[in-house]
Amino acid sequence: MVTDRCTGRCKHCSQGEHDGAGGCVDAEAVERAVREACGAFKITSLMAFGGEALLYPEAVCRILRAGADCGIPRIELITNGFFSRNADKIYAVTRMLAGSGLTGVLLSVDAFHQETIPLGPVKYFARRLCAEGIPVKLSPAWLGGPEGENPYNQRTRAILREFEDLGIPTGEGNTVFPAGSAVRYLGDYFSPAAPLSSPYDQDPRDIRAVTISPDGAVLGGNVLREGILDILERYKG
Numbered sequence: 001m002v003t004d005r006c007t008g009r010c011k012h013c014s015q016g017e018h019d020g021a022g023g024c025v026d027a028e029a030v031e032r033a034v035r036e037a038c039g040a041f042k043i044t045s046l047m048a049f050g051g052e053a054l055l056y057p058e059a060v061c062r063i064l065r066a067g068a069d070c071g072i073p074r075i076e077l078i079t080n081g082f083f084s085r086n087a088d089k090i091y092a093v094t095r096m097l098a099g100s101g102l103t104g105v106l107l108s109v110d111a112f113h114q115e116t117i118p119l120g121p122v123k124y125f126a127r128r129l130c131a132e133g134i135p136v137k138l139s140p141a142w143l144g145g146p147e148g149e150n151p152y153n154q155r156t157r158a159i160l161r162e163f164e165d166l167g168i169p170t171g172e173g174n175t176v177f178p179a180g181s182a183v184r185y186l187g188d189y190f191s192p193a194a195p196l197s198s199p200y201d202q203d204p205r206d207i208r209a210v211t212i213s214p215d216g217a218v219l220g221g222n223v224l225r226e227g228i229l230d231i232l233e234r235y236k237g
């Protein structure tokens with residue numbers, strides 16, 4: 001998780017309100033952790049996300065490059081696509097991403113993101129990704145699943161149609177779950193019986209993925225102060 005700072009203020013955000021004060025993860029420490037982990041485990045996937053990770057494109061590219069150099073087959077970025085309104089800056093970032101070893105970008109576009117994120121810069125970013133040959137998929141958040149009939153999903157379908165001229169496929173996306181801001185703003189759409197856990201929660205005794213927080217914390221340790229292998233070794237679940 002490159003940063004918890006974000007350009008969006010989405011009603012469905014499971015992370016809750018972003019105060020805009022968050023900084024960037026220490027890319028050097030994360031690069032070291034990626035290389036160490038790859039030396040000891042068969043790592044199959046590396047993903048950069050936020051907040052909005054591309055507020056710090058140099059850090060994103062450094063981390064992704066490390067994973068690509070270590071032979072990780074899936075190197076992905078999740079982004080809302082809005083980190084600047086400046087076309088030159090967007091161009092420069094997509095050039096940088098093209099050299100990062102990325103194998104795919106998931107672009108979060110839907111009724112929730114587009115309440116606060118303008119579509120123009122996002123579409124330009126998407127067009128530039130295509131021009132650089134970077135595989136990109138639209139990744140919408142659905143309320144009640146993709147089949148759900150509600151005003152948010154109707155608006156999401158209309159937003160996805162705005163990308164048809166670019167020929168970008170739509171991926172599975174995800175279904176909004178009751179956590180963070182979603183509880184506050186969309187509570188009426190969830191049944192009282194809906195689980196409060198995140199679909200991304202793991203069995204703590206059978207960890208398959210780790211997330212390094214922007215402050216370097218991971219599994220009770222911190223990659224700023226110790227090696228990831230020592231942290232994993234110590235982890236008891």
Ligand code: SF4
Nearest residue numbers: 006008010013051080
């Ligand atoms: S859902 Fe994503 S883009 Fe929206 S506020 Fe949360 S982190 Fe930012």
